[in-house]
Structures are given as structure tokens and as C-alpha cells.
Amino acid sequence: MSEWGVPSVQAVVKVGDTVSDIREGRNAGVRSLGVLEGSSVMGITQAAYETLSAEKKQAALDRARQMFLEAGADDVLLNIEQLPAWIQAND
Incomplete structure (x- = not known):
């Protein structure tokens, strides 16, 4: 981290779409974010997700x-496009 000018683990965010990703971040002592859309945690393909009713989605x-929160996620984003705003709000 010091080679990249990152001052501490508090400045690092692990972003992932699996429970293992969240656990890895927690074990490393960094903030961990789950991403819902496209996540294997949902257990369905993107094509199948798109056919669901709004209620089922x-x-x-x-x-x-x-599942992400139970694994220790600090926050959960709907999609990766929300990441820049999250970083700005939580920097």
C-alpha cells in the first residue's frame, strides 16, 4: 500500500459480488462492499433476472x-455504477 501512496487500510475498499469477496475484505481489515446486480449470490443469470417481475426482482x-450484510459487508450497492458516488460520500 505504501508503494501506491495509500496511507492505511482504512483508505482501502474491497468491492465484490460474492460472500467470499466480503469475507476476504473483512479478513484484510478493509471496508467491504457487496454489489447486487450481476452477483452470483443472487443465484440466477442476468437473463433470468431481467425476466422477473418487479416484485420478484x-x-x-x-x-x-x-447475505452480504450477514457476511460482514459495510454496505451494499445495487450496481457498480454506484461506486464512485459511494467513495465520494465515504472518503
């Missing part, structure tokens, strides 16, 4: 969000 997102 929300239920799948809620289940995946809970």
Missing part, C-alpha cells in the same frame, strides 16, 4: 443484500 435483491 426486489425479493431477490433483498435476499442477496441480507
